[in-house]
Amino acid sequence: MAEYKSFKPDWAPEKNDKAFACSVMDGIEGITDTTVGNINPQLEKGRRKPIRKLVLPVEEYVNGVAQGNRMVLSRAITLIESNNSDHFAKAQNVLQQLLPRTGKALRIGITGVPGAGKSTMIEALGNMLCNMGHKIAVLTVDPTSSVTKGSILGDKTRMGTLSRNQNAFIRPSPAGGTLGGVARKSRETMLMCEAAGYDIIIIETVGVGQSEITVRSMVDFFMLVVLTGAGDELQGIKKGIMELADAIVINKADGDNLLKAKVSRGEYERMIEYIRPATEGWQTHAYLCSAIKKTGLKELWKVIEIFTKMTKEKGSFQKRRENQLLDWTYSMIDEHLHNLFFDDPVITGRMPEVRQSVLTGKISPTQAVAELINLFDIERAAKRHSGIF
Incomplete structure (x- = not known):
């Protein structure tokens, strides 16, 4: 273990007087071993705080949110906002179990x-x-x-x-x-x-x-x-x-x-x-x-x-809620298909050449779209996103 050492710069005065711009606090009373691991006396007694889990089990999210625990609610929202595919699946599981309460x-x-x-x-x-x-x-x-x-x-x-x-x-x-x-x-x-x-x-x-x-x-x-x-x-x-x-x-x-x-x-x-x-x-x-x-x-x-x-x-209140659910569904379909298309390696590989052809007037935007759609294979793209849906 490395030990703490004190260094005095060349410009420091000989005496510890008002010439110093700052002062140093004394260490923890009773601590003689200054190695890094023993600075906190609680560490020696095994009272160290447990390492916080970054992602909780699904049951803990569900129970915490249902009980109104604000800390768990915040962490559940963070899980929802994550773009990690593993987090996405867990977030949807949590949401599905909590859906009857919404x-x-x-x-x-x-x-x-x-x-x-x-x-x-x-x-x-x-x-x-x-x-x-x-x-x-x-x-x-x-x-x-x-x-x-x-x-x-x-x-x-x-x-x-x-x-x-x-x-x-x-x-x-x-x-x-x-x-x-x-x-x-x-x-x-x-x-x-x-x-x-x-x-x-x-x-x-x-x-x-x-x-x-x-x-x-x-x-x-x-x-x-x-x-x-x-x-x-x-x-x-x-x-x-x-x-x-x-x-x-x-x-x-x-x-x-x-x-x-x-x-x-x-x-x-x-x-x-x-x-x-x-x-x-x-x-x-x-x-x-x-x-x-x-x-x-x-x-x-x-x-x-x-x-x-x-x-x-x-009845217009409930009708609006129903229309909002359908709009939400359709918007997610649009978003998912958009991601499937632009994340496809064949499309991304072909895109620079097609873009240049459109800008130089060699082909029309309509022709460019037709060419890219013909190159797109929905089954191939879906396999890469199988963990999301």
């Missing part, structure tokens, strides 16, 4: 332009719902760093009080370039949270854009958060987001901004008259809210409760 939560989607105060509003709304006895799970989908592949915004750190609430669970996930800013595994993560006993699931997306409509296929109630005087009125119509919203919430309606917010509310109400309702039998309206002053939150929750009760009575 489907009972209310799913709310929240989107809006960056800076609209989505995270602040979610924290205020979440704290209010927790105080009412609900269990809240917040899935925040952040932009992905091109360097670390992790989340950039760190929404969890901006929901300080909610993240410390025992009735709340916040899970930030990098969008990973997925269409709509919704993480590829967000649907399965949502089911895991429902199985853990969370009765309200809130999904916050990256921002407003044409591709952001993906979130509509995951939630029961879709909310658009806007600002006053930011040009959202025109952008909302142009990007097609307003026609998907069950409620338009004008945030930061407080102080000197309150009058402007009331004017904006009137403008949005006039626009809504020309837009087809997002949910059959439900009329979308604009509402004022201030996450900082905690105003308008109770009224907003009342709107969501009325929406849920009405759509369940009319």
